[in-house]
Amino acid sequence: MNSTKPVVPEPLADETLSSWMWRVNSQIPIISHVRFSSPEGEIKNRDSMELWAERFEDRDLLNENVYVELFKKTFNISQSWLSERFPEFSRPTIPTQFRRAFCSQCFMASFEQVGTPISKVQWFYLTKPFCDLHHIPLHDSSIFFINHDDYTIQAFVSYWDEPKFKENCDAICDVWRMRNSLALKAQQRLHKLTRLASKSGQSFNVQMFMVTLMRAMMSPALHHGYPRIAFHHWGGSDPYAGLGFHGDFYQEIYRSTSLARVYALYFSAIILGWITSEQARKTLHEGYFSPWSTDAIWSILDKTSGILSLLFSELKLYETSYLNLKSMEIPKLIRIRYDA
Ligand SMILES: [Zn+2]
Incomplete structure (x- = not known):
């Protein structure tokens, strides 16, 4: 039938x-x-x-x-x-x-x-x-x-x-055209890396390494670098409200706006060296308060209690030959302190 x-x-x-x-x-x-x-x-x-x-x-x-x-x-x-x-x-x-x-x-x-x-x-x-x-x-x-x-x-x-x-x-x-284009390139680069890593079964770790960086970049200490509209309707009709240290770190990436994820990806790409400080500096007219160098981002994170030890312990879980701490430009003192 x-x-x-x-x-x-x-x-x-x-x-x-x-x-x-x-x-x-x-x-x-x-x-x-x-x-x-x-x-x-x-x-x-x-x-x-x-x-x-x-x-x-x-x-x-x-x-x-x-x-x-x-x-x-x-x-x-x-x-x-x-x-x-x-x-x-x-x-x-x-x-x-x-x-x-x-x-x-x-x-x-x-x-x-x-x-x-x-x-x-x-x-x-x-x-x-x-x-x-x-x-x-x-x-x-x-x-x-x-x-x-x-x-x-x-x-x-x-x-x-x-x-x-x-x-x-x-x-x-329109307004964030240059940063959008740099962040899009980072998304495409990560996509390629993930496909490469899947051949050795490491694509999950490559993705999680980036997700972990993005989580740190969403930390409230860096919010001054985000456009205000990224916080509109964060979590539905409620205004943005922090969830406490661990809640912020693990949860915000899920309930955030897409534009906040664009910025988290943008800052992650700076810290990975995928976007050079020269490229990031040229976008300053799209937001004067955004940090544009790896040193600036590390120094902001270093002033926030607890975030770096959590970040490094998480990143170590997901290191691969494709994305790892060794190949990142991390200030020497921070590297020694966190055994990165
Ligand atoms: Zn589409």
């Missing part, structure tokens, strides 16, 4: 599982009043739940989405068909309760192609705050993915309807 089963639309390149499932269900309804998940309240509550190690189901993972079995039966699709199209994430990701980044140009392109905006997996990756395809910083929706089954539609509509939202997105691309 298989021939009578409806033909399921193919997912687009890099489309997320939940985006595809919502799209299929809107064309061929098999679940009425779909609830893939339920709202968990404001992000602050979710923060504290996460700090207490609460686990949130990830509806973009095949083994965590409860509706996958129903789709398999209805459309007669196999596990291997699904696994091929929706592989496991290949990079450290933003946890499901904090996801809200999107690329407006990708939304537009998919809207033209299939009549619905779609979401992409690459937007979850912590070390990819730029769209791979359009090379623009991702935007942060005021709509949270976890609260809406039709997240892509809601985010698309809010992009057009919310006062000044689109204008702010355009401004981010």
Whole structure:
């Protein structure tokens, strides 16, 4: 009887599982009043739940989405068909309760192609705050993915309807053009390194080395170097609020805005020597208070109690021949003190 089963639309390149499932269900309804998940309240509550190690189901993972079995039966699709199209994430990701980044140009392109905006997996990756395809910083929706089954539609509509939202997105691309371009190059360089490292099974460590640097660069001691707009809607409708030393270090990267991740990547690239102080100095008109040399960044971090010992102990866990402390330019005294 298989021939009578409806033909399921193919997912687009890099489309997320939940985006595809919502799209299929809107064309061929098999679940009425779909609830893939339920709202968990404001992000602050979710923060504290996460700090207490609460686990949130990830509806973009095949083994965590409860509706996958129903789709398999209805459309007669196999596990291997699904696994091929929706592989496991290949990079450290933003946890499901904090996801809200999107690329407006990708939304537009998919809207033209299939009549619905779609979401992409690459937007979850912590070390990819730029769209791979359009090379623009991702935007942060005021709509949270976890609260809406039709997240892509809601985010698309809010992009057009919310006062000044689109204008702010355009401004981010224009005002920080030079820094965006340097940070994008760092994202691309890391991507290449990660692919190289995957041959020896070290891609996770390469990614985590960068994530760890980015965590340190998000420390409040460096916030004066970020554009103010990077702190808008940090953690949903709540204003920015610190979570305490360890909470800040580990959590901020997840709930931060995409622009904050752009800056964390930018400063990490300076400290790695990927962006020279000469290049960074030329961008000062895009933000006069941003540190532009490795020495300046190390000295700011050195004045913040606890951060360097935490940073070095974490970085040592993820050293590889691709990214390591030895090849970084670290002031001698700091190197001796932390045995780096
Ligand atoms: Zn895009």
